[in-house]
Amino acid sequence: MSKKDFHILHYISKEEILRKLNELGSKNLTKTGHGFSSFGAIPIIKSSQKSTIGFSAKSKEKPAIGLIDIVLSANRNYNKVVEPNIKRIEESYPDLKNFTQLKELMANLTQNDFYNFWGHKDEKKYKTLKNILKSIDQLKKENPLITDDFVLINEWGTKTDLINYKTDPIGSLPNIAIATFQHLRMVFGIDTIKPDQRVKEVLDYEFGLENLSDINTIKAVEQIAEIANLKVITVDQIFVQYGSSYYNQSANKLTIKQIAHNLLELGVDINVISKATLLTKKQIERIK
Template sequence: MAELSEIVDKYMTKTTGLKKFCDRCLRTQRWNGNVVLMVVDAAFDSIGLNYFNSIVPKVVEFEEAFVESGVVKNLKELSELPHERVKNIWANERSWGVANSVASYLYEFGQGRGLSDREALRKWAGDAPLEDWKQDPVGRIRGIGLTTYQYLRMMGGVDTAMPDKIVKRVVEEILDKAEVEMPTSGDFEFIKTVDKIAEISGYRPIEICWMTWLVQSEGDKIRMEKYRDVLDRI
């Protein structure tokens, strides 16, 4: 397993600053700690568009139009914001429904326990099941898949991974190079495999997950270099 650890190291050396970004994610401090923007981010990302080119600019546009203006200050107000108000920014009604529904559930969840929006996300994420995720109130929301569910849990402080196709491809590439056989076909098996690689390599599952996206090339740079300033913001 020493070779597997060395190969993971080689990938990780390309992502200077990744640990700091993942620390911020696990502290629920992405988007300057604004849970509204974290929920919007996850909802927009649920339809599979390019994250840095498509999702991040739209979340920034939403932030400028609704958060900085004071129109949406918390999850309750996000849950009540109709699609008609945002369709000039985000046309996909189904994924906007994800934002409304997640915000509504987390608001009610927090209200019933005397928690702030941030505390509600963290409490939900910490208690939310993995293998029975479809039985969870968030997992039952129309438009939420396991990847989005895991993304929300990560922003709520859970050190885990998403079974995203890019994450799977890079992890399988690493395993092939190390000539190590671990299951990757099933989503739950894959998440457990990332946990095992993390244990062997000394990195956290969240770091392995984000590394797989950030080592992808766009033009003559990898994403970690191309979007370094954006990562510092989000």
């Protein structure tokens, strides 16, 4: 699947996309689901729409907290590891709002003290946060008329080139993968998606789109959103909330596919296997 010619309708019909999206959205959030603590056991389409409305609310009010959240979230379980620390930081530091305050806080604390502040002993994330703040200082110099931190990053996120993100002042930083780059854009008001493992798993497991690149993952979700007349972030949230509610792909995917393989060997009809496992026929055919 090349970056230039990818289109989801080459692999799955519009009708099947809408049916599958409706199926995912109609399920209720579970206790493991991202957003459950905020919304409870409501249909995922409703929680995803609520998430969309409030996605940038925190970063508009407190850009510094939004940035901390993004850096901490990379390759971490949000419900268990990140969210509790964000709540604790907000309670302990209610006046921490802008990037300048965050930069000063980092300057005034030792590295170990900062680990205690944000609840993570992770040198890579610590350096990443410092580097992003340095790049933000450069953005401020280049945009002296913009005094609001949220507006500054929103303006950056609007103008930056996703395809060539590695030449961007933030995208070029060490340890800034495209998922973090996209997460930063999302949190600061851009309607896009973060091509993280959860989204890729749902595209594979539910839509039969296996081994997508980061760029094609973004394209796939954008195209699904256009077909369904939804915001891109809403589709992203449907995927994230469904996946975190109903399966851990890294743990369960092989088990389900092994079951499908065993059923095939027993001569069970492929349509029955598809209904029982929720795998698509194409996925089952690849198991043969």
